[in-house]
Amino acid sequence: MDVFFRQYFDLGVMWTHFPKVLAGFWITVELSLIAGALSMVWGLALALVRGSRARALAPARVLTVAYIDVFRGIPLLLVVLVISGSLPFIEFLPRWVRAPELFGQPDVFWFGAAALTVTYGAYLAEVFRAGLEAVPRGQLEASRSLGMSHSEAMRHVVLPQAVRSVVPPLLNDFIALMKDTSLVQVIGIVEVVRAGREVQGETFNSSALTLGALLFLVVTLPLARFVDRSMARNRPAGASTGGPA
Amino acid sequence: MSPKLRIEGLQKRYGRLHVLRGVDLTVPAGAVISVIGPSGSGKSTLLRCVNRLEEADGGDILLDGQSIRELRGPALDLVRRRIGMVFQQFNLFPHRTVLDNVVLAQQVVNRTGRDEAVAAATDLLRQVGLTEKLDEYPGRLSGGQQQRVAIARALAMRPEVMLFDEVTSALDPELVTDVLDVMRELARQGMTMLVVTHEMSFARDVSDEVLFMDGGVVVERGDPATVFTAPAQERTARFLDRILNP
Numbered sequence: 001m002d003v004f005f006r007q008y009f010d011l012g013v014m015w016t017h018f019p020k021v022l023a024g025f026w027i028t029v030e031l032s033l034i035a036g037a038l039s040m041v042w043g044l045a046l047a048l049v050r051g052s053r054a055r056a057l058a059p060a061r062v063l064t065v066a067y068i069d070v071f072r073g074i075p076l077l078l079v080v081l082v083i084s085g086s087l088p089f090i091e092f093l094p095r096w097v098r099a100p101e102l103f104g105q106p107d108v109f110w111f112g113a114a115a116l117t118v119t120y121g122a123y124l125a126e127v128f129r130a131g132l133e134a135v136p137r138g139q140l141e142a143s144r145s146l147g148m149s150h151s152e153a154m155r156h157v158v159l160p161q162a163v164r165s166v167v168p169p170l171l172n173d174f175i176a177l178m179k180d181t182s183l184v185q186v187i188g189i190v191e192v193v194r195a196g197r198e199v200q201g202e203t204f205n206s207s208a209l210t211l212g213a214l215l216f217l218v219v220t221l222p223l224a225r226f227v228d229r230s231m232a233r234n235r236p237a238g239a240s241t242g243g244p245a
Numbered sequence: 246m247s248p249k250l251r252i253e254g255l256q257k258r259y260g261r262l263h264v265l266r267g268v269d270l271t272v273p274a275g276a277v278i279s280v281i282g283p284s285g286s287g288k289s290t291l292l293r294c295v296n297r298l299e300e301a302d303g304g305d306i307l308l309d310g311q312s313i314r315e316l317r318g319p320a321l322d323l324v325r326r327r328i329g330m331v332f333q334q335f336n337l338f339p340h341r342t343v344l345d346n347v348v349l350a351q352q353v354v355n356r357t358g359r360d361e362a363v364a365a366a367t368d369l370l371r372q373v374g375l376t377e378k379l380d381e382y383p384g385r386l387s388g389g390q391q392q393r394v395a396i397a398r399a400l401a402m403r404p405e406v407m408l409f410d411e412v413t414s415a416l417d418p419e420l421v422t423d424v425l426d427v428m429r430e431l432a433r434q435g436m437t438m439l440v441v442t443h444e445m446s447f448a449r450d451v452s453d454e455v456l457f458m459d460g461g462v463v464v465e466r467g468d469p470a471t472v473f474t475a476p477a478q479e480r481t482a483r484f485l486d487r488i489l490n491p
């Protein structure tokens with residue numbers, strides 16, 4: 001029993017390797033925030049194209065649907081490997097794409113962020129699409145009838161309502177994204193899981209990984225609680241768009 | 246002088262369903278024209294074609310003698326501003342206060358400054374009897390109050406024509422009067438109005454002309470007194486009998 005406990009909860013190991021694990025966790029957080037922000041922008045753009053009705057955008061709409069299907073259907077790890085193993089060798093690409101070293105982060109960091117964005121953009125596009133479709137059509141029509149252009153109506157009337165309803169599912173996907181950052185260690189990013197694994201290899205003890213798990217929970221547990229609560233709150237209120245109060 | 250609004254031979258199909266089969270109609274400036282008819286006869290579609298929420302398949306729509314059927318982009322937005330519309334389901338913006346519902350389009354479309362827009366909105370909301378509700382959200386208002394906000398919101402764009410699509414049909418009976426009073430007052434002030442309604446007393450007392458629509462055509466039209474007391478068409482008589490003696 002004692003052996004078991006020491007394997008996972010050796011405070012000495014945790015203490016000694018705390019700086020390394022914490023540094024890894026910081027990378028995890030940076031990667032999550034950057035990829036999270038980028039996939040939100042990318043997902044929203046995809047959703048807007050997919051939901052548009054303009055005839056000129058029909059080809060783009062088809063491409064968007066195909067994109068979303070493909071990247072929801074293949075493993076993130078595969079995308080990570082394809083991006084990191086191909087971009088540096090495509091010679092006509094500009095240097096900042098082949099070997100990005102922006103804001104003091106190494107190229108592998110950006111390949112990882114790109115892979116996460118490409119994949120999670122597809123997931124978030126579906127979240128945004130559901131949010132946009134949940135806004136009653138009469139909202140757009142009322143705005144247009146007042147003389148707003150399509151984009152003005154989207155910006156001032158439809159999107160603000162859609163965004164509110166998608167906050168909980170967005171946060172859910174953010175939690176998933178944060179956990180999935182552990183996959184990018186395969187291309188050499190020492191994020192928290194990789195840091196813990198390296199300690200495990202040196203010490204034959206798993207406590208650094210336990211420490212990593214605890215650090216994850218510090219972020220993901222409150223987020224998950226918040227999501228649960230706001231979903232519960234949104235349910236009874238729901239559709240209060242017109243109809244006698 | 247050309248009439249404010251003129252509709253000529255308007256056609257609309259939804260797939261194989263032929264909803265409007267050549268509708269003609271003229272609304273002179275300052276006139277109130279009411280359209281009555283059974284559900285499904287194409288009344289909403291007619292109004293929605295006028296401000297181009299739906300594309301007509303044939304015929305023409307003229308505002309001050311100018312065709313608006315082919316307009317696109319900014320020119321279409323400009324024309325929509327000149328035509329106000331009030332919907333059966335209100336379609337207020339639930340994420341904005343009552344005041345902001347009336348202010349928003351002024352700022353976004355007309356680029357009116359906030360102060361000026363607020364002053365205009367406050368004035369309009371006073372006219373429809375909602376001075377006390379400026380900072381409420383629409384969800385906390387009764388249906389009748391919401392519909393009056395919707396009227397004020399449309400009026401804030403200073404439209405030249407107002408379209409009303411069964412604006413009292415979603416209301417509890419005791420709330421109908423307040424909304425109709427606002428519309429009567431608007432008519433008295435000389436607003437040009439095209440009103441689809443099931444309120445026969447309104448159609449009879451306020452309109453300059455009443456049209457009875459059925460099956461996508463105007464079956465009968467005339468001054469209210471004649472249409473309501475001595476309809477020329479059998480179909481009109483049957484419809485009125487059903488509505489007035491339920």
Ligand SMILES: Nc1ncnc2c1ncn2[C@@H]1O[C@H](COP(=O)(O)OP(=O)(O)O)[C@@H](O)[C@H]1O
Nearest residue numbers: 259262264282283284285286287288289290291
């Ligand atoms: N977007 C649409 N797609 C298909 N059919 C429609 C659509 N809108 C209306 N219709 C049909 O057109 C006919 C006329 O509808 P509408 O103009 O709403 O009638 P009214 O307002 O007189 O009740 C109905 O049969 C209705 O089902």
Ligand SMILES: [Mg+2]
Nearest residue numbers: 288289290411
């Ligand atoms: Mg209707």
